[in-house]
Amino acid sequence: MLLRKGQLFLIFISCGGLFLFTACEEEAYVPKPKGYNRIDLPKPAYIPLQEKHPYFFEYSAHAKILKDTFALSEPHWIYVYYPQLKANVQITYKSINQDPKKFQEYINDSYKLTSKHQIKAASIEETVVKTPTGKTANIFELEGEVPSQFQFYVSDSTTHFFRGALYFRTATKNDSLAPVIEYVKSDVLHMLNTLEWRE
Secondary structure, three states: OOOOHHHHHHHHHHHHHHHHHHHHHHOOOOOOOOOOOOOOOOOOOEEEOOOOOOEEOEEEOOOEEEEOOOOOOOOOOEEEEEOOOOEEEEEEEEEOOOOHHHHHHHHHHHHHHHHOOOOOEEEEEEEEEEOOOOOEEEEEEEEEOOOOOEEEEEEOOOOEEEEEEEEEOOOOOHHHHHHHHHHHHHHHHHHHHOOEEOO
């Protein structure tokens, strides 16, 4: 079947229009998924706490021990600060002095401080673990856009009450901080596993 020049022209125009229409569709803007900065985590290494406190532990060689300068802070309150990760593990310490009421008060305070995050927390999971030195540690892991993702306390119930909480000095969302959170949590577990009381 022979096609006339006019018919060929119409087929050419139709195909060209279809090509242009398809090409235009392919160039449509498609938003890219949000990316996160790469975070290089240092190889874990630990050093002994040198400062004189009623407690001792090993902490990350990539962190610094800073005095807690908060107005209400007490003498043995410190920060284990990670400059590279912009992370802080705030350590507070209370003496129980053989007072069961004080001991219960400090436990209640620990639960209150953790529960303050319930508004933003997707979940709060509590785990009780025994350390190699025979101490019992209560650990709280918080999920969601919370300012503190990991908290804990350890006590001998008569003399020492040791509490800690992980915070970040950054507005970065917690899902992008997940590798850093896991990294610091591992360091905190090492801290708890090496925790000893000093008289």
